[in-house]
Amino acid sequence: xxxxxxxxxxxxxxxxxxxxxxxxxxxxxxxxxxxxxxxxxxxxxxxxxxxxxxxxxxxxxxxxxxxxxxxxxxxxxxxxxxxxxxxxxxxxxxxxxxxxxxxxxxxxxxxxxxxxxxxxxxxxxxxxxxxxxxxxxxxxxxxxxxxxxxxxxxxxxxxxxxxxxxxxxxxxxxxxxxxxxxxxxxxxxxxxxxxxxxxxxxxxxxxxxxxxxxxxxxxxxxxxxxxxxxxxxxxxxxxxxxxxxxxxxxxxxxxxxxxxxxxxxxxxxxxxxxxxxxxxxxxxxxxxxxxxxxxxxxxxxxxxxxxxxxxxxxxxxxxxxxxxxxxxxxxxxxxxxxxxxxxxxxxxxxxxxxxxxxxxx
Numbered sequence: 484x485x486x487x488x489x490x491x492x493x494x495x496x497x498x499x500x501x502x503x504x505x506x507x508x509x510x511x512x513x514x515x516x517x518x519x520x521x522x523x524x525x526x527x528x529x530x531x532x533x534x535x536x537x538x539x540x541x542x543x544x545x546x547x548x549x550x551x552x553x554x555x556x557x558x559x560x561x562x563x564x565x566x567x568x569x570x571x572x573x574x575x576x577x578x579x580x581x582x583x584x585x586x587x588x589x590x591x592x593x594x595x596x597x598x599x600x601x602x603x604x605x606x607x608x609x610x611x612x613x614x615x616x617x618x619x620x621x622x623x624x625x626x627x628x629x630x631x632x633x634x635x636x637x638x639x640x641x642x643x644x645x646x647x648x649x650x651x652x653x654x655x656x657x658x659x660x661x662x663x664x665x666x667x668x669x670x671x672x673x674x675x676x677x678x679x680x681x682x683x684x685x686x687x688x689x690x691x692x693x694x695x696x697x698x699x700x701x702x703x704x705x706x707x708x709x710x711x712x713x714x715x716x717x718x719x720x721x722x723x724x725x726x727x728x729x730x731x732x733x734x735x736x737x738x739x740x741x742x743x744x745x746x747x748x749x750x751x752x753x754x755x756x757x758x759x760x761x762x763x764x765x766x767x768x769x770x771x772x773x774x775x776x777x778x779x780x781x782x783x784x785x786x787x788x789x790x791x792x793x794x795x796x797x798x799x800x801x802x803x804x805x806x807x808x809x810x811x812x813x814x815x816x817x818x819x820x821x822x823x824x825x826x827x828x829x830x831x832x833x834x835x836x837x838x839x840x841x842x843x844x
Contacts, residue, residue, distance in 0.1 A: 485646040486515050486653075493616075494519045496639060498570075501593045501615040503578075506643035507677065511650065511690045512618040513576060518653070520572035525614070528562045533577040537584030541591075542599055557599045559607060563592070570612035579619040593617065594637055647671045648774070650690050655778055659697040662707035666738050667693065668774050669767040673731040688727035696726040707735075711742040746772050748779035751796050752789040758799030769804060773811050780815035787823065794827040806835050 493502050504512045513529060520527035532540075542557030549555055566573045575589045591598060593615055597606040609615070617638070647667065654664050667674050676687040686692075700706050705716050715736060723732035750756040751772065761769055776793060785793070797808035809832045812821050825832075 484641050484643055485649055486511060486643060487646065487649040489641050489643060490515060490519060490522075493639070493641070494522060496614075498612045498614050499596065501617060501638050503638035503640045504616065504618045504643055505621050505640065506618075507645070508620045508689065508691075510643060510645050510675070511653070512643065513574060514653070514691070514694070516572060516574045516616045516618075519616075523572065523614075526565070526569070526571045527574065528566060528571050529574045529576060530562055531576045532581030532585050532589060535581065535585045537582065537588065540585050540588030540598075556601065559599050563598055563607075563609075566609050566613045567607055568610065570610050570614075572614050572616065573609075575615065575617040577620065578617045589617065645675050645690070647674050650674070651774065652778060652781075654694070654697075659694065660701065660706045660708050662711055662739065662742065663693065663697050663700075663735075665771055666707070666735055668771040669765075670734055670738070673727070673734055676728070676731075686724065686726070686728040688731040692726045696723065699726070707739045707742075711739055713740075715740055746775075748772070748775040751776060752779070752785065752792055754792045754795075758796050769800065770807070773804070773808050776808065777811035777815050780812050780817045780820050783820075784817070785820045785823065790820065790823040791827065794824055797828055798831065802835065806832055 489504070496502065504516075506512060517527050517529075539560060540563075542559040545556045545558045562573070565571060573592075575592070578586065578589055581589065588598065592609070595606070596609040596613075596615070599607050601607065651664050651668055654667075655661075673688055674693065675689045697706075699722060705719055705722070710716065710719075720732060720736050723735055727735070746756050746761070746768075761772070793808070793812070797805045800808065805828065809824065809828060812824050815821075
């Protein structure tokens with residue numbers, strides 16, 4: 484399941500339905516849960532099971548209360564108590580890398596939405612609007628505990644797949660460096676490398692590492708957009724290798740150093756750049772521009788003049804790239820832009836589709 488689809492379903496589930504995300508490390512399980520919390524305007528609590536002891540979940544004996552009340556009670560962790568007092572998004576991360584006692588505590592939260600007891604024996608329950616998300620890393624590079632299959636039926640389970648387009652949309656909304664996003668769009672093979680297929684101990688790129696790299700470059704004033712086409716600062720390349728590994732670092736450093744022109748969606752919409760100006764450009768660059776048009780169309784209502792410019796751009800590209808441009812606008816879910824574009828190039832799109840069908844028969 485793509486992360487964009489996961490978001491749509493997960494945030495529309497009833498609050499009492501726990502969600503289990505399964506997928507390789509670094510694809511954005513924690514980040515997408517944080518985004519859902521933001522969309523729902525709820526506090527986000529991230530609890531990492533692999534770093535905890537049993538008592539960090541089920542609590543430690545409350546000695547003072549035992550002296551006062553004469554019964555055994557436990558002091559529950561602050562993160563759980565907060566989730567009982569107000570609606571939250573509670574993230575139980577690295578569930579299957581947890582110690583058995585920690586995992587059992589997490590399961591009680593998932594199954595019963597409660598932990599411990601007060602002095603009267605009543606369980607301490609989550610707020611009815613608190614949402615529980617759990618995540619497990621999968622892949623043979625991990626030393627993990629197997630989950631009890633019988634417990635899976637208590638979750639809505641989603642097997643997440645790396646989704647470069649979804650990540651690019653998220654990165655754009657988050658404000659990551661535009662040139663870094665453009666590089667990923669043109670070089671998706673460097674976006675994520677499965678660590679299980681790499682040399683042991685090697686640094687491999689993944690969505691999370693690109694995010695950390697973007698933040699680090701911005702922090703020290705080395706943002707790709709800022710230094711594009713210039714000599715790279717000392718330390719730039721070593722910083723890249725530490726986050727995304729050697730191959731991705733070489734490709735990204737070369738991309739930034741030799742970057743000449745950033746063709747934006749606005750350049751196409753204004754007619755400043757047309758298909759003829761991109762005649763000698765690699766297909767990856769043209770595809771990157773089409774992706775920018777899709778992202779722009781999601782949040783903007785195009786004027787008739789802008790639609791004509793996009794239609795002229797697509798028509799000049801012709802063939803599969805014309806169809807790709809039309810499909811990109813269609814995927815943006817902006818019906819107004821799509822209707823206008825369809826009036827101009829709709830017949831060409833139908834002709835291309837019918838021609839492809841005939842060729843396969």
